[in-house]
Amino acid sequence: MSETYTASITAPVNIATLKYWGKRDTSLNLPTNSSISVTLDQSDLKTTTSAMTCSSFTKDRLWLNGEEDLQLSESKRLTQVLANLRLKRKEKEAKDASLTKISSWFIHIVSINNFPTAAGLASSAAGFAALVACVAKLLQLDDDMTELSKIARQGSGSACRSLFGGFVAWEMGEKSDGSDSKAVEVAPLEHWPQMKACVLVACADKKDVSSTSGMQLTVKTSDLFQKRITEVVPERFEQMKKSIMDRDFELFAELTMKDSNSFHATCLDSYPPIFYMNDTSRKVVRLVHTINAFYGRTIVAYTFDAGPNAVLYYLEENEEKLMSFIYAMFKDLSGWESKYNGEQLSKFLKNFEEQKLLDTLSLDMDIVKGCSRVILTRVGPGPLDTDDVLINQEGLPKFTK
Amino acid sequence: MSETYTASITAPVNIATLKYWGKRDTSLNLPTNSSISVTLDQSDLKTTTSAMTCSSFTKDRLWLNGEEDLQLSESKRLTQVLANLRLKRKEKEAKDASLTKISSWFIHIVSINNFPTAAGLASSAAGFAALVACVAKLLQLDDDMTELSKIARQGSGSACRSLFGGFVAWEMGEKSDGSDSKAVEVAPLEHWPQMKACVLVACADKKDVSSTSGMQLTVKTSDLFQKRITEVVPERFEQMKKSIMDRDFELFAELTMKDSNSFHATCLDSYPPIFYMNDTSRKVVRLVHTINAFYGRTIVAYTFDAGPNAVLYYLEENEEKLMSFIYAMFKDLSGWESKYNGEQLSKFLKNFEEQKLLDTLSLDMDIVKGCSRVILTRVGPGPLDTDDVLINQEGLPKFTK
Incomplete structure (x- = not known):
């Protein structure tokens, strides 16, 4: 079998206290106003995501809660998110010839929520945050969470805020390319753990x-x-x-x-x-x-x-x-x-x-x-490393419905 | 028995299509915005009001749907409305010495809705419109409905609009004494009877x-x-x-x-x-x-x-x-x-x-x-004269609960 890389991560749900409602750019998910949220504890609500990349994979694939999601796999927002992450890997590879060129490989992603998706608990926010953090780890990117938040934002606006723990602001920014529309920490979990x-x-x-x-x-x-x-x-x-x-x-x-x-x-x-x-x-x-x-x-x-x-x-x-x-x-x-x-x-x-x-x-x-x-x-922390690997050695979900 | 005067009238409910919400003066019922309403047909929804005045009456009294309403009788808004109507009568009496000085007599008012008060159907609007129109008739005032609407407004803001049929505007006005905050006809019933x-x-x-x-x-x-x-x-x-x-x-x-x-x-x-x-x-x-x-x-x-x-x-x-x-x-x-x-x-x-x-x-x-x-x-007409007299010769309701 070809060489594989694997990474797993968990990410939290966040619930806005100052609401995100309205986009000034629907393609880049640029909001009409800044927002603030509290990140919730992952022992109660979390998304776990494992990602694997391998030179022999033939396309990007995604499984949510045990079922392959073909619609999301082929969606513009997922494609855009993965393209942005690969671009960052590519830049890294260009600078360091010793790195394996995994930026050109396809990725399999397996994701599970520990809470019912239908409950309307911002599952897409946790989901895209986990995906971005997981793939960034997989591709060994050096970017900080604020930088990654600009990518997560394109998957699901409020996902950008789930890249931080504690109290988080999504600054709307003003640039048309979205390069200043990003999540920042207002205060860490430890500031107000009560x-x-x-x-x-x-x-x-x-x-x-x-x-x-x-x-x-x-x-x-x-x-x-x-x-x-x-x-x-x-x-x-x-x-x-x-x-x-x-x-x-x-x-x-x-x-x-x-x-x-x-x-x-x-x-x-x-x-x-x-x-x-x-x-x-x-x-x-x-x-x-x-x-x-x-x-x-x-x-x-x-x-x-x-x-x-x-x-x-x-x-x-x-x-x-x-x-x-x-x-x-x-x-x-x-x-x-x-x-x-x-x-x-x-x-x-x-x-x-x-x-x-x-x-x-x-x-x-x-x-x-x-x-x-x-x-x-x-209130809880941002994305965390996990030993909970959801993907098997063939790049398929360990658990299916 | 002393000399008596009696008048009876019916008045309609109106339902705003441009809403009145907010007062800039709570005592005079001056609104923060102009509003528009449609007057509804009295064959379906109406208030009937009879009023009697007599030199021997000892105080103003009011019966609503068969029961004396002591609270409303003594309320500032009713007192204010009756005082304003009496003032107009007094001015008339001052100009014409042949008129009986009924402006100094007390008034008994009997009012009945043909719809449940509790249904939340703007009963106070119809009620105060009927009261003002009825007492104005009782006191033989010459004022037009727009002039009377400034008085009805003080009883219940939206009552001013029930003094007209068809399509009615309440112009908010800008004066602090409320003299330009009044109801006017936008279009009569006949304009759009459909x-x-x-x-x-x-x-x-x-x-x-x-x-x-x-x-x-x-x-x-x-x-x-x-x-x-x-x-x-x-x-x-x-x-x-x-x-x-x-x-x-x-x-x-x-x-x-x-x-x-x-x-x-x-x-x-x-x-x-x-x-x-x-x-x-x-x-x-x-x-x-x-x-x-x-x-x-x-x-x-x-x-x-x-x-x-x-x-x-x-x-x-x-x-x-x-x-x-x-x-x-x-x-x-x-x-x-x-x-x-x-x-x-x-x-x-x-x-x-x-x-x-x-x-x-x-x-x-x-x-x-x-x-x-x-x-x-x-859509229906404004206040109408009626032969339906609700008050008996002693100045008491013909029908009680």
């Missing part, structure tokens, strides 16, 4: 429109959108970075909630209007404001991507306060036992019963019916 | 926030709101008036839908966000766009006020096209038999079955579950 997240996965409704076509409809038709991208977001971008640097949770939370609402407002202002939040999402919004009002300060923030799932951000120090509501209301969902023992869960319930006695609440206990599971996680 | 309306009354959810406090929250907190009132609405106001003058339904419909969406977008952009549309409202939005796409042109428009009810506007010539969908999907609701005979209803169903065969549709037939009734109506 940041936790609780994902309330909503029962899958039919999605209104894909985010790719949805965002361009907004760009084209929303009268309010220009205000968002030219005034609202630029100011919020600076404020949110500062709130992270200052570890000012109340400000961070308020900006996060406002930006989620602003993004969904421009969706609603599109024509025809786009709806991603449903009645359950609305109930979660109300619940969060009720909880914050109950405690007299902002201990939790909601944010919604292009779907009805709620992501709640909160600090570890307020976990009991928050979970005394959330566990009591969502206890029938799966996802609790892996994080809390029986004693903790009983404590949450007991607190809730005591709080209800205060009679300040009018909670909609039916809210749980619109949700399918809870995912408890926290 | 305009019909179908109200899909949604199952009453708990209202998020009252429109009075909701709109001020938007003014105070929405970043996108300024764009709406300074740029979007002023342009749309002129376009919509033109579309009415030109009887250009497609343009009128598109502007109506966009403005409803824009208004709800600024609600969502408020903090905390305000939601008036629910999942059923969203389904109606989708259905309307599906119907228009099916016919390849805009034959129907939706609009939503501060609640989940949908009001659909359409032209009589497209009634069969529209009802072939709407009746088929909402046939289990009450409200059909009073407007259509069995033959017509069968025709609608038959058309629908044939259309479904085309298989271009993915309709959510469950949509009906979120609705409680349908109200079929059309």
Whole structure:
């Protein structure tokens, strides 16, 4: 058999707190505004990707979750991403004649998510980040993550932010070739490791429109959108970075909630209007404001991507306060036992019963019916090396469906 | 018994097609933007009001739907409205000494809606329009409706538009005393009598926030709101008036839908966000766009006020096209038999079955579950004299609960 190279990596999901919505260039995935996200812990949500290259391979191939994805394999965005990575390898080979010219070989890629793709949890972001980081490792590139983020961005815009851990900004840039549209670290995981997240996965409704076509409809038709991208977001971008640097949770939370609402407002202002939040999402919004009002300060923030799932951000120090509501209301969902023992869960319930006695609440206990599971996680690191090799020596997936 | 004067009148509901949302002066009900509405036919939706004044009455009293409303009787807005009307009478009395000085007498007012107040159908607009028109008649004022609209506006902003039939604009004005914030006729009923309306009354959810406090929250907190009132609405106001003058339904419909969406977008952009549309409202939005796409042109428009009810506007010539969908999907609701005979209803169903065969549709037939009734109506006249006297000779309601 011919010589082969193999690399494996894991990459995280990120959930934006300042939303990416709108492209100024659809081919290069150049956004109309900068965005910010929190990278989530890979022990809860991750994509694992292995890549192999071999002189005898006859084409680039890609397997997602055990099945070959011919459509993505032949897509413009994957082709573009691989071409960009190979170009970097080629430049390296040109400088160092001792290097094997693997830039001309085909690549097999095997990728698996440890969470349901259908859950609407930014799987394409983690997927393209893993792919770019993995192939960069395979091709032994020396580029830093910011440089690679410009390539990942072309696969899936928000993928660029999954190349960093902690708190990440995607600077929109202004150049037409996209060379300044890149991800940078706002603060590493270690800066604010107390940041936790609780994902309330909503029962899958039919999605209104894909985010790719949805965002361009907004760009084209929303009268309010220009205000968002030219005034609202630029100011919020600076404020949110500062709130992270200052570890000012109340400000961070308020900006996060406002930006989620602003993004969904421009969706609603599109024509025809786009709806991603449903009645359950609305109930979660109300619940969060009720909880914050109950405690007299902002201990939790909601944010919604292009779907009805709620992501709640909160600090570890307020976990009991928050979970005394959330566990009591969502206890029938799966996802609790892996994080809390029986004693903790009983404590949450007991607190809730005591709080209800205060009679300040009018909670909609039916809210749980619109949700399918809870995912408890926290801020986490960027792509990591892994010993978990998904590809066998023939360059085929070890596990298939 | 002392001398009495009595007057009775009916007034219509109006549903805005360019929304009023936001006050620049909460005491005088001066709006942040101009608005436009269609007045609905009183044979379907109306408020009937009788008023009596008598030198022996000891205070102003008000009965709504058979019950005395002490709160409203003593409210600032009612006091203000009656004081303004009495002032006009007083000026008249000062000029003509032969007039009885009824401006100093107390007034009893009895008012009944022929539709459920709780249905969220702008009952306060019809109510205050009827009250102002009725008391103006009682006091034999000579002012025209535009002049009276400045008084009705102080009772309930949108009430000013219910003083005219047909197509009505509320010009926001710019003076701080409100003397130029008034309703004017854009076009009378006779200009475009083919305009019909179908109200899909949604199952009453708990209202998020009252429109009075909701709109001020938007003014105070929405970043996108300024764009709406300074740029979007002023342009749309002129376009919509033109579309009415030109009887250009497609343009009128598109502007109506966009403005409803824009208004709800600024609600969502408020903090905390305000939601008036629910999942059923969203389904109606989708259905309307599906119907228009099916016919390849805009034959129907939706609009939503501060609640989940949908009001659909359409032209009589497209009634069969529209009802072939709407009746088929909402046939289990009450409200059909009073407007259509069995033959017509069968025709609608038959058309629908044939259309479904085309298989271009993915309709959510469950949509009906979120609705409680349908109200079929059309554009109608402004306040009308009536022989229906609701007050007895003692100045008390003829009918009580």
